């Protein structure tokens with residue numbers, strides 16, 4: 485396999501993130517040259533969006549020294565194997581690097597490549613990207629989790645990418661990567677869950693979901709803004725902040741009409757919310773009453 489330019493980047497995975505990342509990197513002057521995917525039609529569409537050529541994975545070793553793998557988490561290891569099989573290996577005069585963008589898998593997922601001398605790392609945007617277009621808007625300025633493999637070159641490259649995107653780097657040790665990702669799940673995915681549970685309760689109370697969503701917008705936006713500005717301790721209001729166990733009992737009575745999961749979430753999240761009240765110095769007697777109400781003791 486001939487040696488391509490050491491700066492040439494190929495993307496694998498024409499999904500939401502791979503397409504957005506390819507486009508912003510290219511717009512900001514990175515040497516993105518090609519994109520590959522499982523489905524050639526999707527690769528074609530993403531290539532057009534980014535402004536590069538669509539290719540088969542087999543062509544990548546001849547075109548790029550650097551690869552960003554942005555495929556479904558379960559496919560990362562097999563794509564790494566495929567890339568190695570195609571000849572993506574490091575030589576003394578031809579260093580190669582590979583990143584994947586998953587927060588739920590560590591750099592060891594790229595083992596097939598690392599074994600042949602390719603420097604590897606996981607570079608995870610701490611962002612939610614529902615479409616390539618939204619990704620182009622919100623990737624710049626994001627924070628990025630970065631977890632290196634055995635050699636430093638890929639971490640160095642990933643750091644350059646973060647700088648190019650005006651981002652901020654969060655270095656995470658491999659043994660803490662799963663913990664870091666759990667934090668991201670709480671901060672993003674579980675916010676949706678909280679609102680979905682709220683919509684369920686409102687719907688049973690006779691407020692249709694679309695109206696419920698509109699009704700929640702001001703309170704949810706203000707709550708998020710408050711916690712981001714003031715921190716959870718200062719931002720918390722409501723029955724647990726006040727030490728009002730009777731309201732919790734009444735809420736749980738009302739929720740008897742809701743799903744079992746929603747009732748369980750109310751209790752579990754309530755118990756975790758008591759930790760905030762404890763930090764705020766709520767009276768220990770009131771804390772115990774709140775706990776008893778949520779545990780049905």
Ligand SMILES: NC(=O)c1ccc[n+]([C@@H]2O[C@H](COP(=O)([O-])OP(=O)(O)OC[C@H]3O[C@@H](n4cnc5c(N)ncnc54)[C@H](OP(=O)(O)O)[C@@H]3O)[C@@H](O)[C@H]2O)c1
Nearest residue numbers: 497498499500501521522523526554555556559586612613
């Ligand atoms: N979206 C986000 O908010 C976000 C945020 C942070 C990190 N991530 C991470 O970024 C990665 C991609 O996520 P995404 O949201 O962009 O997913 P996505 O929109 O579902 O796209 C995944 C892409 O991977 C391709 N793919 C799957 N298996 C493949 C294989 N064996 N060979 C080649 N291509 C394959 C699919 O190809 P085809 O379309 O061609 O079938 C698809 O285009 C994941 O690791 C995810 O955890 C995503």
